[in-house]
Amino acid sequence: MTSSKNRIIQLNSSVFRFLLAVCFVLKTTTDAYSQNPPETEIFLVELDLPNRSVSVPTNITQHKGYDNQPSFTPDGKALLYTSMRENNQTDIYRYDLKTQQTTQLTSTAESEYSPIITPTGNYFSVIRVEKDQTQRLWKFPVSGPAEPELMLKNVKPVGYHCWLNQDWLALFILGKPNTLQLAQVSTGDTIRIEGNIGRSLQKVPGREAVSFVYKESPNNWQIRQLNWKGRQISPLVKTLEGSEDFVWTSDGTLLMCQGSALYFYKPNVTSSWMQLADFSSSGIKQLTRLAIDPKGKTLALVSQ
Structure with missing residues (x-):
């Protein structure tokens, strides 16, 4: 009787581990943009990294619903x-830091996500969820209302993107597994680089490199950098546990959040992640995505 009971416990343990593995795979291969995204707000803080000073967060959206994916x-x-x-679809908005005014930039029947100003400066690129749920890269003119343009006709499903120069991008392509790919706009060609990556793609300051999170296993995530011209990949640092969103400051410092706290790490200077601020007193419980202005003085934080 005892032997049978032990076998049942061992079997249940094996099934549990199997289900955990399945859940991890499903979690990392679902569509980048859910039809029912979580309620989120965007906060701004002022940074003084040399003095390790961070201001009190200011909520710039104050809107019940989904506000996310900021970029300066x-x-x-x-x-x-x-x-x-409205209508359970997303559009792109612009927040002016000086006037504190918000302007709607897109109003379409489709949903647009992840806005980024293109290197030319006269467009902003987005991931567009088309009527048939195809996710591709499009661009809208900054100057005002006009028809958007499809940029990479045959590249799908695109989850996230990062401009490397006027002709090249790093892309997060949804699949099993999700992959890091380089894409050339002028030809439409792509190059597969790595699998099992996270959603955050960030240019490395002062280098012809892009950084990303490589998810070797559910408990082993690492920030790596790709020299995108030479195609060499090198490790940088292990992520904070469970965190995959990060940004670089202009002086080469990495910022990452975990829970309500903000951490920093500077390669070859600090030996590990160090806490910079904790925003729990402001009612923030779970921080996710980050964006930083070009001077490294203002940080946008998304709170879920």
Whole structure:
């Protein structure tokens, strides 16, 4: 009787581990943009890294629903972000840091996500969820209302993107596994680089390199950098446990969040992640995505 009971316990343990593995695979291969995204807000803080000083967060969206995926304009004067307001679809908005005014940039039947100003400066690129749920890269003119343009006709499903120069991008392509790919706009060609990656793609300051999170296993995630011209990959640092969103400051410092706290790590200077601030007193419990202005003075934080 005891032997049979032990076998049942061992079997249940094996099944449990199997189900955990299945859940991890499903979690990392679902569509990048859910039809029912979580309620999120975007906060801004002022940074003084030399003195390790961070201001109290300011909520710039204050909107019940989904406000996410912020990115700064190259001049640092405004922030583009994704917001779900009506009809359960998302559009792109612009927040002016000086006037504190918000302007809607897109109003379409499709959903747009992850806005980024293109290297030319006269467009912003987005991931567009088309009517048939295809996710591809499009661009809209910054100057005002006009028809958007499809950029990479045959590349799908695109989850996230990062501009490397005017002709090349790093892409997060959804699949089993999710992959890091390089894409050339002028030809439409792609090059597969790595599998099992996270959603955050960030240019490395002062280098012809892009950084990403490599998920070797559910408990082993590492930030790596790719020399995108030479195609060499090198490790940088293990992520904070369970965190996959990060940004670089202009001086080469990495910032990452875990729970309500903000951490920093500077390669070849600090030996591990160090806490910079804890925003729990501001009612923030779970931070996710980050964006930083070109001067490294203003940080946007998404709180879920």
